[in-house]
Amino acid sequence: MKKVLIITYYWPPAGGPGVQRWLKFVKYLAEFDIEPVVYIPANPTYPLTDKSLASEVPENVQVVQKDILEPYSLAKLFSKKDTETISSGIIAKEGKQNFLQKMMLYIRGNFFIPDARKFWIKPSVKFLKKFLKEQQINTIITTGPPHSLHLIGLQLKKDIEISWFADFRDPWTQIGYHDKLKLSKASEKKHLALEKEVLNAADQIITTSFTTKQEFQNKTAKPVTVITNGFDEKPTKNGIQLDKKFSFSHIGSLLSGRNPENLWKCLGELISENKSFADDFMLNLVGAVSEEVLDSIKAAGLKDHLTLQKYVPHFEAIKLQRKSQVLLLIEIDSRETQGIIPGKVFEYLSAKRPILALGPEKWDICQILDETLAGTFFLYSEKEELKQHILNLYSQFKKGRLEVNSRNIENYHRKTLTGNLANLLKQN
Structure with a gap:
């Protein structure tokens, strides 16, 4: 059985879609004659936790931990989630940032390259060189963000003879918030240089979206393969009691950039024009919602039809999706987000409820909806x-x-x- 080391920052009890990708791969790899060994930080700072995911870690999987030094008081700011929050507008809108916020963004972008987990690189390389030899492991996988984990793979590739797979759950310099980091010209060059070095040193690049694959293929001659995220629940309609109301549900954060005002206006007009629709309609938002989005919803006359819930455990989110009448999928309307495929879309597929998607032109989601006939896509402007x-x-x-x-x-x-991943691993 081939042995593979997976280097990841996010692992239970971390919550959110980032942890689920490699948790699920680890769950199934043994069925394809791949033995996964997982390397994680012993003392991470997670923006979200979901203790229920710990039960999904296979009992026989070896999980190796090593302490990480990260700037604890700034860790939330430096995390991907909160960096998106800053650049999307909950903490600070463009042009309305106070001095401290500007300074924090400058520090994050220029002093922590590629990110605040960079201090884990050297101790991890030192430890893993010995560990890989002792365990007779010659294949590693790094998954980012945080992209500093790819620098662990890069140094190991330089120092020892290994096969290295770099998994990009999100782009690096092409991600939407990258230009919000107040980068100096020197810092921008360093980000680009590190990204280029990783792309050209890894034996195999994996992306989660079709757009990111194309972007990377323009930067490297190395093979780039798309392995999207997915669902793990058995699709079924049996035994599901649907909402009696005409419910529209969105599971996940709705930050200021994700604010389809025309959708809210359409719903508001239908409520005012059609008493039956008004009696039946309900809007469920589960997760963090920005004040700007809430203001738009209320301005459209939807306040009395709105229910709000904060982050819920993964198993509860699945239940909510399966009983909803319609599932909303909303992305920021910009060129930078064309390659973002939210993890929840795959759970939406499993839920077998109609998907109503709004996002940028040429969004990767359109390819999935066309392939599966699971829903309908609209531009923000198509009111x-x-x-x-x-x-x-x-x-x-x-x-x-x-x-x-x-x-x-x-x-x-x-x-x-996971079978697609295993085939790639066996080829290298």
Whole structure:
């Protein structure tokens, strides 16, 4: 059985989609004759925790831990989640940042390259060189962000004879918030140089989106493969009691950049124009929601139809998705977000409820929706088309026929995706 070391920052009890990708790969790899060994920090700072995920770690998997030194008081600021928050506007809108916020962004971008977990690189390389030899492991996988973990792989590749896979759950210099980091010209060059070095040194590049694959193929001659995220629950309609209301649900954060005002306006108009619709409609938002989004929802007249819940454990999120009438998928309307495929879309596929997606032109999600016939995509500007689609969904709801006849969703089951990963590993 081939032995592989997985170097990841996020691992249970971390919450959020980042931890689930490699937790699920580890769950199934043994079925494909791959023995995973996991290397994680012993004392990480996670922005979200979900203790329920710990039960999914296979009992026989070796998990190796080593202390990490990270600037504790700044760790939340430096994490991907909160960096997105800053650049999206909850903490500070562009042009409205106070002096401290500007300084923190400058420090994060220029003194912690590529990120605040950089202090884990040297001690990890020193430890792992010995560990890999003792364990007779000659294949490693680094997954980022944090992209500093790829620098662990880079140094190991230089120092010892190994096969190295670099997994990019998000882009590096192409990610939407990168230009919000107040980078000096020297820092920008350093980010680009490190990214280029990683892309050209790794034996195999893995991305989670089609757009990111294309961007990386323009930067390296090394093979780039898309292995998306996926779902792990068995798709089923049996035994699911759907909401009696005509419910629209969004699971996950809705920051200021993700604010489809035309959607809220469409819903508000339908409520004012159609008493039956007003009696039936309910909007469920689960996760962090910015004040700007809430203000837009209330301005559209949806306050009395809105329910809010904070972050819920993963198993509860699955239940909420499966009983909703319609599932909302919303992304920031910008070129930089075309390659972002939110992890929740795959759980939406498993839920077998109609997906209503709004995002940028040429969004990667469109390829998945076309392949699976699981939902419909709209641009932010397509207000009238969106309104008509909602009316069609409501008509089906009233007739008791609101469902989705999706196809090919088994391609996105975690076990299938792990099989794709295992094939790559065996080729190297």
